Amino acid sequence: TPIDGVPTDLRSFATIGQRGVRLLLADSTNAERTGYVPSEVTVGERLDEIVSHAEGRILVACFASHVHRVQQAVDAVVRDRRKFAFIGRSMLRNSEIAMDLGVLDIPEGSLVDLNELVDMPDSQTAIISTGNQGEPFAALSLMAAGEHRSISLSEDDTVIISATPIPGNETRVSRVINNLYRAGVKVFHGRNTHVHVSGHAAAEELKTFYNVVRPDALVPVHGEYRHMVANAALGREMNIPEVEICEDGDMVVLEDGELRVERGAIAAGYVYVDGTEVGGADSIIRDRRHLADDGVLIVTIGVDFSTGEILIGPDIDSHGVTTDDDDLHAIIKERVEQSVASLEVPIDPDHLRTRIRNSAMRAVKKTVKRRPVVLPVVIEV
Structure with missing residues (x-):
């Protein structure tokens, strides 16, 4: 039940599968998670509830690229008759592109400039920002540390972090949340209430997709090694003939009707950028x-x-x-x-x-x- 009313077109994927899929590369992030990921619509219901009970200013942090989540944040604050502003370079850029493409609907007069917003009563305002992963110089991190040039938090503010930490970012996100609590604000995040659902397919959704597409071979991608191992197990459970787990630098070769993996064929690793130099020794x-x-x-x-x-x-x-x-x-x-x-x-x-x-x-x-x-x-x- 996507919020734009356009469900996943499994019929078209099945048609592609009937023509034959030699190799499928599939996201592994939620392969360890059983069942199905809840609908995006359920997040909007919880956002509405939180916003309607907030006394002061609302701050919502989410991925700028997640247009449906941004739309639900906009809908929640507009329904509460609040004016809002976007903060963060990627949020400003992505929202502008989404509006130009007609995939982000913002009622006329509800979006205002930040300089105008700060002069309004807090109870009538909201901010939709970047920084849900604890990025040091993102808007939310700066606000939590009391270092943002335009926004100072107050005890009546409510902060909604509409995300969960990407593996590896847990410490940074925890630091931001702790700083928000030190500022005295109310904090809602993906670990203490239902303000986030994952965009990555869980195990049953992956199995459904494999059954629809029926690839000849599967290479799990996008995730830690343990996630790819779990995804590979799902592929074997669905009787995909060839399943290979690869790491950076491995090369998958399709040749003469056969699949093979050349391990470590390509030099791969971190590329350091140091001033004007790329790839430092x-x-x-x-x-x-x-x-x-x-x-x-x-x-x-x-x-x-x-x-x-x-x-x-x-x-x-x-x-x-x-x-x-x-x-x-x-x-x-x-x-x-x-x-x-x-x-x-x-x-x-x-x-x-x-x-x-x-x-x-x-x-x-x-x-x-x-x-x-x-x-x-x-x-x-």
Whole structure:
């Protein structure tokens, strides 16, 4: 029962299946979930109930791409005779596109600019925003942290997070919800009331689809590995002849009527974007992790290479190594001076840098049990 009255066209899928489907790639996100996903319409009923009982301002956070959910949020606040505004770049962009295409119906005069909305009584207003996954710079996260430039939350506000966390986002979403509670607002979300239904097919829906399409082969996609394993089990239960579980980098080959999987055929993984560079070297990432874990230590020294006499420093500067800098720096300075004094003259600059790095590293490890990045700066005087 979709809210636009257009149900899934299983007849057309069956027609495609009759022509023959060699390979089906199917979403696995809810493959572990038994039964069927409730109708989207049921969410609208709960939204209506919450909005009608709210005393102050209403804030609804949902996926900007979920036009039906945005429509239900709009319908709920308009029925309560509220004006509303969209917040968030993707929400503004997607709602504009949806309105242009005629798939988002907004009654005339109900949508206002945010600058106009903030001057209205809270009991007559609502905001539909992004940020349901706890994105750090999304509108809801900024409001929860008290950092939004236009909206400050009050105890009469009601926040509806019309979503559940995507696997991996649980901590960020929980942080936002905790901050909302600290602000004193009422919070409704997908784990404490029925304000969300999944858009991903549950097990019985997947089995129905497999029975309609009847593919020759199935490769589960979109989900964690355990979800794809569950989806593969459903495929085998529905007697799909070939079922393969693949990971990033695997290549599925259809050739001469046969299907085969070439494991790890393509290099796949994270692609790092660093300023203007794309695909940074692993060594750079390792160095930055090292800096983050153990800090950095800089030793600056000026030496007469011909005599071995120290004329400048050694000066020690450290970041992220210890809170007791002075004592550690004194120990490092003494060890570096001893190391320089033991070198034969004339001093080789590369040998000097290595000796400084090693002596400083040993001093730090013995004193605070850490291994910072040591950068020797040697000046020939």
